[in-house]
Amino acid sequence: METGPDSLFVTLLLLLHSSHSESEKFEVLGPTDVIAAVAGDDIILPCYLKPNISAEDMTVDWLNLDFLDGRVYRYQNHRIIRDDQIPSYIGRTSLFKEELWRGNTSLKLTRVQGTDEGRYKCFIKAKSWYDDFTIQVLIKAVGSKPVVSIEGHREGGMGLLCESEGWHPQPELLWLDSEGVHLSAGPPETHRDFKGFYTVKQHVIVQETDTNRFTCRVQQSRINEKIETEVHLPSELFDYATPLRMAFIVLCCLGGVTVIGLSLAICCIHNKKGNGEMI
Structure with a gap:
């Protein structure tokens, strides 16, 4: 079977494409333990590529899975995309851009608050490959003295x-x-x-x-x-307490007034009778 120039060219293209696809394959990794943070602190959510290839030309998405529209941060085409970012994260999130070339896609989150608690997904997409990793974050805040x-x-x-x-x-x-x-x-x-x-x-x-x-x-x-x-x-x-005690006191007072009133009335009646007999 003869191999012509066209078939060799196609074979070469397939080999190059296969080689290119293999070079883009990677894993997204991070910590398996829960990340616990104290409210008000700054924290880092670790995420990196294996092998440590550059993520500068990739899309890096950080999502909070406990939100319906949960975009925390997006890096794409060498710039930050702020569309659809959860409002409470604006101004508090960043990547280590100087580390992207070696596959570090960790997220820095500043001044953590109660609404930051949840499950975070680090999602990395290249032209022909993607992978993700999920991290659990717990927030602790001790309140005021009662x-x-x-x-x-x-x-x-x-x-x-x-x-x-x-x-x-x-x-x-x-x-x-x-x-x-x-x-x-x-x-x-x-x-x-x-x-x-x-x-x-x-x-x-x-x-x-x-x-x-x-x-x-x-x-x-x-x-x-x-x-x-x-x-x-x-x-x-x-x-000075309860309404029942107050009611009792009021009744006692009314009773005392009533007794005094009756006594005065009886005295008056006796006085009138006495004056009548003298006449």
């Missing part, structure tokens, strides 16, 4: 309010007596701000005890953190 305020007399005792802010993940709030026993309280109220940090507060009605000491505790088991505030209520606060 603030306890006295709301005044309520039916059955004294009303208290506890509030703490700046937590992530969402914490749990507990009311305790001086023996550490949980108190029955109202439903917790939770608010999450635009940065993903939680504020919690809860009302409770306490009754007078031997110590009048009560504790508000805010805790988050995943990050193993808890903060508490103890409050001591003077017994005098309970002396």
Whole structure:
């Protein structure tokens, strides 16, 4: 079988294409452990190519998979593409451009906040090949010391309010007596701000005890953190206390006024009768 110039040319093209395709193949790698970050810190999400070929002519996409339209960062055609970037990431993300030539596509994320928690995908695309890697990021934020305020007399005792802010993940709030026993309280109220940090507060009605000491505790088991505030209520606060006691006092006063009024009326009647007999 004769091999003509045309067939040799086609064979050469196929070999070149195969060689070029093989040279573009790569793996995208990163850490297998979860990345834990403290709110406010800067973090790096590692991602790199194996072999360490240049990514300067490739598309580098970073996505937060917990968002519906989750583009965190895009590098394409040697420039940053800001279209469709999640607004909360604007101005806080960057690549190490001087490292792209050796396959380092790690993302730097500054001033991390609660909404940054989630699963991140590092997606790298060349002309004829692509691969990706997913990283889990957890954010930790310890909130403020609980603030306890006295709301005044309520039916059955004294009303208290506890509030703490700046937590992530969402914490749990507990009311305790001086023996550490949980108190029955109202439903917790939770608010999450635009940065993903939680504020919690809860009302409770306490009754007078031997110590009048009560504790508000805010805790988050995943990050193993808890903060508490103890409050001591003077017994005098309970002396003016409950509506039932106030009602009793009012009834006693009314009863006293009634007795005095009847006594005066009886005296007047007796005086009138006495004057009538004298006449």
